[in-house]
Amino acid sequence: AAWRWTETVPPEAVAQEHIEAAYRVGLEPCQHGACRRNCRGNPNCLVGIGEHVWLGEIDENSFHNIDDPNCERRKKDTFVGLTNLGATCYVNTFLQMWFLNLELRQALYMCPSTSTEYTAGKGIPKDKDYEPRTICEHLQYLFALLQNSKRRYIDPSGFVKALGLDTGQQQDAQEFSKLFMSLLEDTLSKEKNPAVQNIVQKQFCGKYAYVTVCNQCGRESKLMSKFYELELNIQGHNQLTDCITEFLKEEKLEGDNR
Template sequence: RKSANKSNEPLVWQWVDDADPSKIGDKEVRTAYRLNLPKCTSCRKNCQAKPTCLFGLGEAQWLSSPSHLEWENIEQKLEKQIEAEKRKEGELVGLKNLGATCYVNTYLQLWYHNVSFRNALYNLEYKDEDLALQQTLCGQLQLIFGLLESSISKSVDPSHFIKCLGLATDLQQDAQEFSKLFLSLLENTPSLSQVIKEQFCGQYTYVTVCKSCQSVTERPSNFYELDLNVQGHKDLKSCILEFLREEKLVGENQYYCTKCQSKQDALRKIALKKLPETLNLQLLRFVY
């Protein structure tokens, strides 16, 4: 059996049969679709005959003015939220993780706590010949450092800095590669070049000794970090000793000696020549 509302459905549209289409206006359309019916005030369930019935959607609370007590509750909740976001005296400021940006946040915190680098960045003055990209990156970095130092909030949102770099927030990148590329970019800024070299750039030499003629060849190289293998080691000292250990070049891996004009057995090692003020040690935790 059809309900009364459904059985009366055709009656609402009977006027269409005799109506002149050119004379159908907004009034007729609103009437046909029941949009002119008064809003419901005391329904126990949604009215099928009234599209304006908002029962169950909280319309009574939306359309009514909140009482004084309700306003006080809202204000108290907001105050608690604001207070929860405030940094307490002596606390450090954190960085929000935007999804997969923890590797960026880690380096931002490390660079911020390097006082020499931080001060050099604060004192950076832009010149007309500086590249716009470098200005933007340095400006965003200045802003983040300033907020990390003096923000009243517990955390800083690095969204603009991440966007400036063109990084995807949902894609995990290699932290070491990010550090190298970003520091090399900042190193092209004249005002920062010297402090970056002093604080982060070291130098070692690849030393090769021919076992036949005892000739020594050296190839210097700059580094921003030392890659240390941790497999089979129990402390940092043993990792560094392995990094500096002599390697025998024999068999198919023989060394071509320019003095002997032939391949010869040789010894090769890395000799540290200059360490930076801040030594970055990368622990190779993954083995393939």
């Protein structure tokens, strides 16, 4: 119907009304709920392009390659997920764990930006998106999105890229945790705010004493050590407390085991 006029109108007589008819610009917009997705035959059909989301509370503009952005909206009182970039599930696990540590999260929020562009109360320029530059800023940004995003999940690509991790290769989770905590502790130790400066040690560092007692004279020697993790034997145990009890049990030093 849109091109039926071509059967009777010669090329030299084509007018604006014919062009508008061909491109259907005069059609009325489809009513909400009448279509499951945007109609190909009606350029004024806005049903399937997610306009109800963009006109809602969500102010993010990163819904790409999806039919219905509303499906990506986080439900009330649910957590935000992290996209698995290939072999980065171990990174996502630690990010979620660190995010749920409220003390660490609040300390990171107190870290000032290293860029003069975002300091001195200026905020983020309206014509620019926020771009984290340091590891702390990347972690801040991720935590803020995990806490406040309207989406069901967010993309940690910036953080992973900043660390130089290969998304296609599975890394040792324990080694990653050690190295990142060391990097974070070193970075935060340079901050002026004591609450930020010592947060890694306060939340993740513990101390234990290795005490040796002589069975004959009763003399004891004590060696204090700091730890950020304990290597526990889980074989044969059902509870974490059992693993720790075994780790702390007394050991009699005899023969070659002295």
